[in-house]
Structures are given as structure tokens and as C-alpha cells.
Amino acid sequence: MTSEEIVEKLKSDMDGKILEATVTLGDAVVHVSPDALHEVAVFIKDDPDLKFDYLSYISGVDYLDQDREPRFEAVYEFHSIDHNHSIRLRVGLEEDDPTVPTVSDLWLGALFPERELFDMFGFNITGHPDLRRLIMPEAWEGHPLLRDYPLTTEDVTFSHNRDYKSDLVKSKPPTR
């Protein structure tokens, strides 16, 4: 199916479950709320015309300084091996409660990327069997890919440049 057909099919069959479905740059992009994610995921995996049986990746995005609501987003990309088409689900997550249900019961390949989401963004993945830090050490504080997490945090304890160094540490991401 082409991206347009996928979007049309989801609009008609999943009406009320999806927030928005568009084709941008040829990709089928569907916005879903966290509550409806699991239901939409089951539908796109089991529907014989869509049959998205392959999880490509899961990514998080932090839109901190972009003037948009909500602040976080979890992005899922699926392929269909048989039909050779793809879909991207974008799930907006609120800043005070970034909670999203797991899809690892449908795609086992989601186990690692979901742990990465928890590790790097601090998203709470409900239903994940083993939600631990993946890349950072167990005792690490903070979630490095948040945009308000500074690029450098380790204070170097040289007395002669301490003032200069802490300026660097506190600095925000560079102006764009």
C-alpha cells in the first residue's frame, strides 16, 4: 500500500483512536495518544492489509524550546516484510507524566529500545517486564538526552579554573 492508502485506512478504521494522520515527505505519519497506542499497535500488526510485523526503531524526542504541547514524543517506526511499506507512530507525552504502554508484548524487538527510552529520556514504560537502565550505569542520575540536561556535567576540580569551568557547565545548549 502507498502511504496515502495507509493513512486513509487508519483514518476510516481507527476513527476516534488516532489524533491525526498525514503523509509528510512520502512517509505515513500517525499521531496517537498514549492511551490508544496499544490498541492501534494491535490493529496495525494484525490487519492483513497492513501487517506491520517488523519494528524498525523507537526514538524519543524532547521538544523543550519549540513552543509546542506536549513536550515529549515517542516515535515508533514499523515495516511490513510482506507488503514493503512503513508507518511512523508519534505519541505525544505530557511533561509531568511521560507514561506510555509497552509494545514489547507484540514486538519482542521493542524490549531494548524501550529500556533505552527509559534510560535516556526517563519515560515510564508501563507493562515492560524489565525496565532498567540500559546504556548508562545503574546509579546514574538524570536522563542524558533531555534537552535541559547539559552537555558537560563533570566538574573538574582544578582550583585555578573552577569559576571558568562552572560557567561552562551551567551553560544552556548553544543558541541556534
Added chain:
Amino acid sequence: MSVTEQGLLERDKDTMTLNMGPSHPSTHGVFRIIMEMDGEIVKSTDPEIGYLHTGIEKTSENKRYVHVIPMTDRLDYLSPPSNNLAFCLTAEKLLQCEIPPRGNYLRVIMCELARLGSHLVWLATHALDIGAMTIFLYCWREREMILDLNEEISGVRMMTSYLRIGGVAFDSTPEWLANVRKFVDYFPSKIDEYERLLTHNPIWLDRTQGVGVMSREDAINWSLSGPALRASGVDMDFRKIRPYSGYENFKFDVPVGKNGDVYDRYLMRVEEMRQSREIIDQALNSLPDGPYKTQDNKISLPDRDTLHTSMEALIHHFKLVSEGVNVPAGETYVPIEGPRGEVGFYIVSDGSGIPYRAKMRAPSFMAIPGMCKMMEGCFIADVVAVIGSIDIVMGEVDR
């Protein structure tokens, strides 16, 4: 008969916890795995990664697009051009920029040379893990020639950073093309040599056949990709199903296995080496003339000699060097076929010269849970065979 069918796992016996890595030569980097052993048999596994975490995704949120390209080299450090290509294609899709044919052909040649080099390193170390010493040195001998070719065209042996948004960094020289031609003509006899050493070798067959088996459904569900997925019987190669960079112009076959064991994954990669050689051969025969990068000077630097005569070229040069390419706002993802499988970047742009978010889809990262699943029920000696057959590169696992 597998160990599960023999009922060996059912014996009610105390298990032993065994740690492997992070600095173990057979983990191909710094990968740690904690195994529960029942005698010689692995009962369960707990992989631990992150020892090579360098924060490349975080750093790339603070660098201009052109500065991200050398960092992508360090992800999958055995095939830098594939990572460069994945990143450049995604940025080019946002920019809606067309690459001239010669640029595409040079990209294809570099990517396929990198695939050959990467598979040679895989074959060398995989065979060494299982105990075949000779082939290690044979593969290194041919890889050296590929590194020399890299050095000749890009100035660097491994981290080539040869691709740019809009094309490639430099044009090829006739001498380089002649040297690639020499290598392409020389290489097939060497693949035969490797196959004579391994393909029908009884020890090799004993160690690889029926080991680390994964069915078609499981391979898809665990998100394996590349040769590991194709060995399980899934015909998925992005060069064929969604051609990019002019791969539709080349005739080549995609090998597909049926058993999904270590031996099939070996056969896939050896056959892929022959097919990559075919692609390079065709690309050399039909290399078109013309520009090697896009002529849009808002994306790629103007030619050096025009700077003295053209005011516009000078302005474009200044803007590109000081500001970089301003990529239109949006988000997209382009999958390509790297040596290990599906490589791609999910880039979110806010319209500035710095990516707002650049997430890499790393085939090795996605394959690790599936790889650990394969080990369960294997003998301890087969663990290194399974790790080798998936061909993980820790640079892209930890990013």
C-alpha cells in the same frame, strides 16, 4: 537433536552464574553477558551494554550537519560510508536535493567496498573465535588493500568521512579507479580460497550447523536485520525493495537462507561479498561523467577556483562554512542496507543548521536481545559462535 529435546534442561540442578566480558576477545568490543549455566548449557542470559557509550546522539544535537558526518563514522567503525550515507540521505530528503549520477556511483562504490571490508573483518574474527587461525590472516591481507583504496581517495584509512550532504567530498582520480579495478579483478579467487578453507570443512560444519537457530517468525519479531534476517529466510534487502542512490541500476542477487543457523549466516555473508564485487564491477564499467556533487551552492561548497572570480561563490562559501546547511523543518527517516542490516537516521530538524534530534537505528543494537535468545540452550562453546555470526559492532550498539 537439540539439547532442549534431549531433556537436558529439565534436570533439577543448581545452576552456575558465569560472567563473560566486557573485555573478552570474542565479544568483538566491550560487551558483557552474564549467563546462568547448567553444566555446559546456557539456561538464561543477561546482556549488559554501554561500555562504549560516547553520547554521539547528544553531541550531534549541538553540531552542524557537516560536523556530524565524522561522528557517524565512529558508530559502525567497520563501514563508515554506510553510516555517512544513511545520515546524508535523510538530510537530503529534508532538503529535497538531487544527487548527480557520478556522485551516486562513487557513493555506491565506497559503500560496497566498505561492505567487503566489513565482511572480511567479520569472517576473520568469526573464524578465529571458532578456532580457524589461517583465514584470519588471509582476510586481513585483502582488507589491507581496501584500506589502501580508502586512503587513496579520502586520505584516511578507516574513518573516511568521504560522503557529504549533496554528494561526495572529492572526485575520483583515474589512478584510483584503475586500482579499484585491479582489486575487483583480483578478489574473486580469494573468496574461493576462503570457501575452500571453510565451506566444506568438517570441523567448521560441526561448529556452525544447527547452532543458534532462529525461525523466520522469531527473526522478524526480534527485529534482526541484514544477513542474520535473510539467513532465516526473509527476503529483505533495502537495496532491492526500496532502492536508494541508484542501486536499481545494478544487477545483483540477494542470497536468502533457510535454516537460520550460524552456518547459513556465514553463507549469506560470503555470497554477499561476491555480489558486492559484482556491483563495484558494474559501477566501474558504467561510471558516468559529470559533477560529483550537487551544483546547488546553498548545499555544497562551490568549486575552489571559482572563489577568485565569482562574488556569489564567495558568499555561498562564506555562508556554508560559517553557518552550514540550513535544513528545512521537519522529520524523516530513510532506511538503507548496511553490512549488518538496516541502518538509518531519524532526524528532526527545526530549520536551523544543527539537527534538533538525530537518532540512529543501529542494526547491532536491535539484534542483541535476539542474539541472546539464540544462545539459550546452546553449549558454552557455541556462545562465541553465535556472537560472531550476528557480527555486532559495539560502537553502534552504545553510540
